[in-house]
Amino acid sequence: MRYALTRLSFYIVAFIIAIALNFFLPRMMPGDPIQSFIGRLVQNGGAVTPETIAAIEALYGYSSSTPLFQQFIGYVGSIFSGEWGVSTRFFQPVTDVLGRASMWTLLLVGLNILISYTVTTFAGIYVAWKRGSKRDGIITIASVVISSIPGVVMALVLYFIFASHLEWFPTGYAYDPKLDPEFSWEWISSVLYHLILPLSAMVLLGLGGVMGMRSNMINQLGEDYIVMGWAKGVEDKKVMLSYGARNAMLPMITSFAMSIGMVFGGSLIIEIIFNYPGLGQVIFQAMMSRDYPLIQGYLLIMTIMVLTANFVADMLLFLLDPRLRGQLN
Structure with a gap:
């Protein structure tokens, strides 16, 4: 407490x-x-x-x-x-404007966080366990190269190739404007279809997390308790997941919380390029028109989200890491 x-x-x-x-x-x-x-x-x-x-x-x-x-x-x-004022750009209450836009940004960012951290965590565990192999080299180099590409460049390349040139995906909006927003498979499939390109851009940019998890896992594999597990004949799968991965994930929780702000900042650029109607698109228009109430509302939401994510991460670390609890005793 x-x-x-x-x-x-x-x-x-x-x-x-x-x-x-x-x-x-x-x-x-x-x-x-x-x-x-x-x-x-x-x-x-x-x-x-x-x-x-x-x-x-x-x-x-x-x-x-x-x-x-x-x-x-x-x-x-x-x-x-709760009276955040009226937007000078949209002529509506700030809470209404941000409420509509935040739904799409939370969908985009939420799926990105879920996919990115699942992929990078398990990929990092795998390549650390197979370190020195060809698969380790291919996955490591690919993650470094892809994550080194600036977000603007990544988004523009995907946009011009798959949306503008090949026309495989739409060039904007969250769903087909001809459809009424209702809980039907046609509308949901349209939402997912319009989400593919911006989500792909964000997931690819987050692949650099593979290197972080790989480094954490390799450090853990050199610890005495791992060697003891092998010496006692514990199967490799259990040593990898229950012993090594569990402790290697602790620093990832901290980096996850710290990256929340960067993820939302990256979504701003992605939403503008793909004309996705989220908070990024809204704040861009607000800045162009000097819409103080809307800018303040956006920054306030981002602040609350980032601080809440960091507080939750601190609590999770306290629960998962016995060393923190031991320091307080």
Whole structure:
């Protein structure tokens, strides 16, 4: 319990610092959300008067004349009240916009994490056990080469080859626009079909984890308890999985939690390239229009997800690693 409270207090402090950064970072960007909205209004032939500007500021709860500290106090209050404001880009509540987009991003990122870490963990265990063999060399080199390709390049190559040139896969959207979103096989199959390319790009970029698991496993295979297992005649499969892999996976839990932020950051680029309607696509449009409420809402969701993932990882390590529990006794 003491360990959990200590880690929780640390993440609460981190959350407070993140809230401040979430508020001030968008305001360090050049431009102004109200002026951006007024600019679009003028382009469409709308009349702009002081009364119009005052009404727009009242609608979106933002005014450049309001002191920054007062804006920050209002922002903190809105976080806990659930009133995250209205998007100046989509003219809808921020929670509604992010709610729709997060569904697709969580589907994409969730499947990527499940597939990537399953593949890299078992592949790393296998090549470490078969170290020095041809299969070890092929899998290791392939994972290093593929994971070294920048995410933008990987996504663009898959897009132009399989979507634009060969036309095997769609060039955008989460499902066929002709279909109504309903729980039917036709709609589900369309969702999975549109998911293949962006998911493939993210999974391929995560193959570098094979090397991490391989290194951890090789380190464990040199430990005394592994040698003792072999000396006692324990079968190789049990030594590999129950002895070596169990301990080799502990550092992977930490790296998994730390990579959550990078995975979501990578999904932003993937979603933009494949025109996938997730949080990445939404935040890109929000930044282009200086949509402060939407940017703040996005950053807040990312902060909560990353801190929660790290806290869960800390708890799992505490439960799985007896050395941590021993330090507290």
